[in-house]
Amino acid sequence: MIQFKNISKHYTLKGQTVHALKQINLEIPEGSIFGIIGYSGAGKSTLIRLINLLERPSEGQIIINQKDFTALDAKTLRQERANIGMIFQHFNLMQTKTVAENIEMPMRLLGYSKIERKKRLDELLSFIDLEHKRNAYPDELSGGQKQRVGIARALTNHPKILLCDEATSALDPQTTQSVLDLLKKINKEQNITIVMVTHEMDVIEKVCDHIAVMEAGHVIEQGSTVELFSHPKHPTTQTFIQTVLQQHLPTNILKQLENQHHHSIYRLQFLGKSAQEPVIQSMIKAFDVSLNILFASMTEINGTVIGQMFVQVLGEATTVKAAIQHLEEHGVSVASQAGEQK
Numbered sequence: 350m351i352q353f354k355n356i357s358k359h360y361t362l363k364g365q366t367v368h369a370l371k372q373i374n375l376e377i378p379e380g381s382i383f384g385i386i387g388y389s390g391a392g393k394s395t396l397i398r399l400i401n402l403l404e405r406p407s408e409g410q411i412i413i414n415q416k417d418f419t420a421l422d423a424k425t426l427r428q429e430r431a432n433i434g435m436i437f438q439h440f441n442l443m444q445t446k447t448v449a450e451n452i453e454m455p456m457r458l459l460g461y462s463k464i465e466r467k468k469r470l471d472e473l474l475s476f477i478d479l480e481h482k483r484n485a486y487p488d489e490l491s492g493g494q495k496q497r498v499g500i501a502r503a504l505t506n507h508p509k510i511l512l513c514d515e516a517t518s519a520l521d522p523q524t525t526q527s528v529l530d531l532l533k534k535i536n537k538e539q540n541i542t543i544v545m546v547t548h549e550m551d552v553i554e555k556v557c558d559h560i561a562v563m564e565a566g567h568v569i570e571q572g573s574t575v576e577l578f579s580h581p582k583h584p585t586t587q588t589f590i591q592t593v594l595q596q597h598l599p600t601n602i603l604k605q606l607e608n609q610h611h612h613s614i615y616r617l618q619f620l621g622k623s624a625q626e627p628v629i630q631s632m633i634k635a636f637d638v639s640l641n642i643l644f645a646s647m648t649e650i651n652g653t654v655i656g657q658m659f660v661q662v663l664g665e666a667t668t669v670k671a672a673i674q675h676l677e678e679h680g681v682s683v684a685s686q687a688g689e690q691k
């Protein structure tokens with residue numbers, strides 16, 4: 350587990366102080382894929398760089414598996430850092446070195462023997478599926494291949510933690526997906542905790558099991574991905590989630606309904622089991638109401654299906670109320686959107 354305890358970080362530049370992080374308290378569970386999302390300048394990169402103490406906090410402690418990293422002497426910190434790998438948006442490969450030499454570099458610095466280096470290099474090249482590029486230079490690789498080399502280099506010393514700073518932001522969607530698949534595989538097969546900084550909600554949606562949302566140096570909301578996707582509280586979280594899962598009825602549809610305020614519009618949310626049950630059908634059978642589906646979207650997060658449906662429920666007011674109650678009793682979250690309030 351990685352713990353941030355009352356972490357603050359400020360920079361002083363030309364007499365001006367920037368408070369990059371303010372009183373952060375955060376726990377990153379072991380074995381998780383933890384996403385940190387926020388707009389530019391929120392403090393994400395500063396936060397991730399504190400984990401391996403590339404930056405030192407101005408206040409507070411970083412505790413990793415009960416060890417206070419902020420209190421370690423330089424030599425112990427160097428040893429501990431070898432258990433933390435890091436990958437970057439622009440890959441940070443050495444242009445004058447081949448793929449093999451880039452991957453071998455950390456092993457040279459850590460004093461691996463030639464035989465050990467060769468063995469680990471072969472394992473990693475096979476793992477990232479780039480044996481055929483062993484002697485290629487970074488210039489001869491695609492973006493996705495460069496990031497795979499970055500990942501292999503980060504994994505050389507069998508780290509327990511992998512830090513990813515906007516690791517897929519420079520890649521196209523298809524390549525992003527293949528890098529995310531590789532990260533998922535690393536997490537699952539090697540039980541490596543992955544901490545991922547991104548400004549893209551669809552990256553979080555695809556791989557993360559936990560999220561922290563940052564704004565102006567604060568963590569404004571945190572929780573499991575399913576929790577935050579289904580019940581985002583802070584408006585900024587809602588805005589991020591809106592990019593992948595519709596939170597409000599699209600305005601063009603709302604406009605078309607302008608003259609129909611007498612009909613109730615509801616947002617129905619189906620989570621997990623309720624997404625697989627025919628609750629709508631049972632409601633229509635049991636109550637004298639009809640349903641007009643205005644908009645629907647669905648997503649899957651770590652095996653949990655989240656569905657949203659914007660509907661008009663038409664019928665006599667008390668019947669509509671009873672029908673809505675039926676949905677709620679069957680695990681559907683219902684929120685009135687416009688017109689008559691439930």
Ligand SMILES: Nc1ncnc2c1ncn2[C@@H]1O[C@H](COP(=O)(O)OP(=O)(O)OP(=O)(O)O)[C@@H](O)[C@H]1O
Nearest residue numbers: 360362367369387388389390391392393394395396
């Ligand atoms: N070395 C530094 N010196 C001075 N100010 C800094 C330094 N590093 C970061 N900051 C400031 O701290 C704040 C947080 O920056 P940070 O890079 O952590 O944000 P971010 O969320 O990662 O943004 P981005 O997505 O644009 O990288 C910003 O106001 C930034 O200007």
